[in-house]
Amino acid sequence: MRxxxxxxxxxxLVAALFVPAQASRFYTFLANDVVIWALFATSLNxxxxxxxxxxxxxxxxxxxxxxxxxxxxxxxxxxxLLAFPAGGVTAGLCALVFGFFCVRLTRIxxxxxxxxxxxxxxxxxxxxxxxxxGEQGMPEIPYPSFDWVDRVAGVLPFVGGYRTSDxxxxxxxxxxxxxxxxxxxxVGSPFGRMxxxxxxxAERAEFIGVNVRRYELAAFVIAGxxxxxxxxxxxxxxxxxxxxxxxxxxSSEVLIMTLLGGMGTFYGPAVGALVLIWLNQQIxxxxxxxxxxxxxxxxxxxxxxxxxxxGAVTALWRRLQRGAARA
Amino acid sequence: MLEVRDVxxxxxxxxxxxGVSFTVPRGSISAIIGPNGAGKTxxxxxxxxxxxxxxxxxxxxxxxVTGIAPHDLCRLGMGRSFQRTNIxxxxxxxxxxxxxxxxxxxxxxxxxxxxxxxxxxETEALLQSVGLLEKAAEVSGFLSHGNQKxxxxxxxxxxxxxxxxxxxxxxGMSATETRESIRLIERIAADRGLTLLFTEHDMEVVFSIxxxxxxxxxxxxxxxxxxxxxxxxPEVRRVYLGESG
Amino acid sequence: xPDLSFVFAQSLSGLTAAMFLFLIxxxxxxxxxxxxxxxxxxxxxxxxxxxxxxxxxQWIGVGPGRFWLAALGAATAxxxxxxxxxxxxxxxxxxxxxxxxxxxTYALVLILSDTAKILWGTQQKSVSRPAELxxxxxxxGATVPHYNLFILLLGxxxxxxxxxxxxxxxxxxxxxxAALDRETLGALGVNVDGLYTWVFVIxxxxxxxxxxxxxxxxxxxxxxxxxxxxxAFVVVVIGGLGSxxxxxxxxxxxxxxxxFGILFFPRFSIFAVFALMATVLIIRxxxxxxxxxx
Numbered sequence: 001m002r003x004x005x006x007x008x009x010x011x012x013l014v015a016a017l018f019v020p021a022q023a024s025r026f027y028t029f030l031a032n033d034v035v036i037w038a039l040f041a042t043s044l045n046x047x048x049x050x051x052x053x054x055x056x057x058x059x060x061x062x063x064x065x066x067x068x069x070x071x072x073x074x075x076x077x078x079x080x081l082l083a084f085p086a087g088g089v090t091a092g093l094c095a096l097v098f099g100f101f102c103v104r105l106t107r108i109x110x111x112x113x114x115x116x117x118x119x120x121x122x123x124x125x126x127x128x129x130x131x132x133x134g135e136q137g138m139p140e141i142p143y144p145s146f147d148w149v150d151r152v153a154g155v156l157p158f159v160g161g162y163r164t165s166d167x168x169x170x171x172x173x174x175x176x177x178x179x180x181x182x183x184x185x186x187v188g189s190p191f192g193r194m195x196x197x198x199x200x201x202a203e204r205a206e207f208i209g210v211n212v213r214r215y216e217l218a219a220f221v222i223a224g225x226x227x228x229x230x231x232x233x234x235x236x237x238x239x240x241x242x243x244x245x246x247x248x249x250x251s252s253e254v255l256i257m258t259l260l261g262g263m264g265t266f267y268g269p270a271v272g273a274l275v276l277i278w279l280n281q282q283i284x285x286x287x288x289x290x291x292x293x294x295x296x297x298x299x300x301x302x303x304x305x306x307x308x309x310x311g312a313v314t315a316l317w318r319r320l321q322r323g324a325a326r327a
Numbered sequence: 328m329l330e331v332r333d334v335x336x337x338x339x340x341x342x343x344x345x346g347v348s349f350t351v352p353r354g355s356i357s358a359i360i361g362p363n364g365a366g367k368t369x370x371x372x373x374x375x376x377x378x379x380x381x382x383x384x385x386x387x388x389x390x391x392v393t394g395i396a397p398h399d400l401c402r403l404g405m406g407r408s409f410q411r412t413n414i415x416x417x418x419x420x421x422x423x424x425x426x427x428x429x430x431x432x433x434x435x436x437x438x439x440x441x442x443x444x445x446x447x448x449e450t451e452a453l454l455q456s457v458g459l460l461e462k463a464a465e466v467s468g469f470l471s472h473g474n475q476k477x478x479x480x481x482x483x484x485x486x487x488x489x490x491x492x493x494x495x496x497x498x499g500m501s502a503t504e505t506r507e508s509i510r511l512i513e514r515i516a517a518d519r520g521l522t523l524l525f526t527e528h529d530m531e532v533v534f535s536i537x538x539x540x541x542x543x544x545x546x547x548x549x550x551x552x553x554x555x556x557x558x559x560x561p562e563v564r565r566v567y568l569g570e571s572g
Numbered sequence: 573x574p575d576l577s578f579v580f581a582q583s584l585s586g587l588t589a590a591m592f593l594f595l596i597x598x599x600x601x602x603x604x605x606x607x608x609x610x611x612x613x614x615x616x617x618x619x620x621x622x623x624x625x626x627x628x629x630q631w632i633g634v635g636p637g638r639f640w641l642a643a644l645g646a647a648t649a650x651x652x653x654x655x656x657x658x659x660x661x662x663x664x665x666x667x668x669x670x671x672x673x674x675x676x677t678y679a680l681v682l683i684l685s686d687t688a689k690i691l692w693g694t695q696q697k698s699v700s701r702p703a704e705l706x707x708x709x710x711x712x713g714a715t716v717p718h719y720n721l722f723i724l725l726l727g728x729x730x731x732x733x734x735x736x737x738x739x740x741x742x743x744x745x746x747x748x749x750a751a752l753d754r755e756t757l758g759a760l761g762v763n764v765d766g767l768y769t770w771v772f773v774i775x776x777x778x779x780x781x782x783x784x785x786x787x788x789x790x791x792x793x794x795x796x797x798x799x800x801x802x803x804a805f806v807v808v809v810i811g812g813l814g815s816x817x818x819x820x821x822x823x824x825x826x827x828x829x830x831x832f833g834i835l836f837f838p839r840f841s842i843f844a845v846f847a848l849m850a851t852v853l854i855i856r857x858x859x860x861x862x863x864x865x866x
Contacts, residue, residue, distance in 0.1 A: 127842065190437045190445065193425070194426070203409075204414065204482070292690075
């Protein structure tokens with residue numbers, strides 16, 4: 001089958017760029033949400049799907065990135081070009097410190113410590129009124145400046161004429177695409193392969209020369225950096241940064257997305273983000289009991305489709321390929 | 328090449344290994360045998376760094392490696408296979424071996440090169456030598472027990488060890504599989520000039536290929552020498568066969 | 573220098589909070605010790621206990637003895653719910669990865685807490701104290717409601733009762749054995765599946781009871797489950813996952829840290845609690861009285 005030769009990635013990217021022109025403001029808003037959460041979920045998957053480390057506190061880095069970028073842009077007037085990577089770097093540094101302690105533990109203790117650190121981050125954001133705005137958070141994070149677009153539009157007319165939120169959407173799409181490309185390279189590299197050996201059999205991995213703790217810490221930091229970048233984008237998108245970005249229920253939301261889309265594939269979590277946000281949107285217009293529906297979906301997933309959407313699709317694919325090979 | 332000096336290990340007051348010493352000369356094939364619970368696997372774990380000895384030293388290539396972490400030890404040239412098959416179940420056979428090369432050749436922290444084409448010739452050559460080349464694309468978790476053991480051997484060999492520690496390499500195999508397996512191991516050891524140290528329950532295997540046998544009983548060495556000598560040793564006979572004198 | 577009555581009052585309030593947490597956390601610890609699963613839904617059982625108590629009080633009124641009936645009824649209802657969930661659903665996840673089990677308990681949180689919202693709405697509910705215990709003592713210059721004292725005594729009483737059951741009865745021996753090595757226990761012919769269900773039932777009873785008993789003291793409101801479960805995690809981590817007395821100790825420590833922390837360092841008390849949890853995990857992951865997992 002030639003389907004694998006089709007450049008899905010670039011196609012989706014181009015399609016994503018057409019959304020503001022073709023669809024309403026509301027759908028652009030949704031798409032923006034999806035794009036950011038896709039990055040967040042994919043970053044978590046580096047830990048959960050590729051290394052086998054279940055973190056219940058990934059939202060901590062999302063929150064740290066959001067606060068760092070938000071603070072720099074709002075209170076210190078730093079430009080987006082600097083504030084965005086700074087969010088990732090700050091989150092990465094915290095991941096380095098927290099992760100150092102977390103990777104020395106296994107399984108349930110690891111999960112508990114990630115949870116504890118996330119709650120510490122939440123508690124600091126919640127109470128440090130002077131810096132983080134406390135319970136009220138930091139509303140009105142400014143958009144990056146898009147004045148330069150007018151100059152570009154002189155040369156490339158199709159670039160002009162969009163709203164600020166649309167330009168921000170384009171920015172998110174391009175940045176997330178770049179991040180996903182980088183992550184894809186990382187998990188497809190020897191380093192990524194070493195991570196999967198740890199997931200499959202950490203004892204054996206030790207005995208092919210893999211310093212398991214060091215690799216786990218590296219994975220933790222990488223996951224933290226990209227979660228921080230996602231957080232930075234989200235704070236601006238959300239028009240405000242709030243302590244609940246780091247609360248443990250946020251960690252479970254992204255974990256569910258990752259599971260829904262399929263932890264065993266690279267794009268699974270992104271698909272999970274799309275499906276979950278879209279579903280949420282659909283259902284919330286009919287009923288306020290979204291958690292009930294989400295919980296039921298989760299139960300069905302766990303019992304019937306543990307591989308998530310990605311797993312089901314891959315299984316179907318393989319069956320089709322085998323059928324085609326035999327024909 | 329490998330020297331174990333007076334190694335001891337206790338668990339909660341139970342002495343699993345109590346003062347074991349022996350030497351494994353370079354290029355030889357040595358076996359550690361003993362009834363169940365004699366401490367063979369514990370001893371292996373102590374040598375390979377999975378456990379820290381309470382006392383005693385492990386010296387490898389004239390270097391004190393007591394308690395060194397496994398991932399450092401295998402870089403020094405010590406390879407190991409495990410009693411319960413220890414492979415990477417959801418990776419393919421090819422990927423299992425390739426992973427070992429990636430790690431061993433120091434590419435582990437390369438974050439950008441796509442992994443598919445790396446070390447293809449080496450991986451395929453190794454798969455060929457352990458007889459698994461046709462199965463390269465299969466998911467290793469679905470292989471038969473014998474094939475998994477072959478894969479396990481392959482992974483250990485990919486690390487280009489100088490000494491190979493095999494923990495019950497023919498456990499769970501039929502007589503035919505055992506013979507083939509041992510022939511394979513012998514051939515590979517001869518081809519690559521490997522030193523072998525293995526534990527076994529199958530006495531036929533042990534006595535047929537070992538140059539040297541160390542017998543453990545309740546955590547202590549009760550005999551140590553060439554097969555003929557060990558076979559005649561009255562203590563060994565008593566422990567294994569219940570004979571007196 | 574704060575005066576004695578003040579310290580006493582704070583201490584007491586910390587201890588009272590600790591006893592409630594102990595009730596919930598002991599169930600959590602029990603489930604973890606035997607089933608090796610961290611049950612996120614335990615906080616929701618607690619919440620359901622509170623709502624059920626409210627409902628039962630609505631139905632049977634507030635005469636003498638009615639509150640206790642309602643509380644026991646609520647706990648029993650929650651226990652039955654727990655047993656049903658374990659038997660029909662949770663049991664099928666035992667062999668699977670831990671992540672799936674954890675996420676299942678989280679799914680329960682979502683489903684059950686929304687169900688509570690459907691049944692009882694989002695307005696907070698309140699339950700009045702039982703008629704027998706509406707007065708208060710005046711000790712050391714502090715006012716101690718009778719009900720609080722009851723709770724303070726009930727906690728250790730339940731702890732002792734459970735300790736007795738675990739140590740001295742056959743059922744307790746089975747539970748302890750299952751915690752150590754369930755395969756062997758199964759091989760010995762003990763119905764391990766049934767045992768697991770009972771453990772779940774007992775733990776849910778404790779959680780539900782905690783919720784029912786706290787209903788007169790705190791507002792019953794959506795969201796109380798996610799708040800309390802994290803507190804329960806902290807307690808269980810500090811005391812030791814799977815250790816019964818550890819949970820008791822952890823609850824007491826937590827209660828004191830929180831009540832004095834709120835007083836002296838109001839802004840940092842929440843932080844302090846999680847920092848304590850993290851510290852325990854870093855230095856001694858199996859907690860003060862726990863044992864290292866194999």
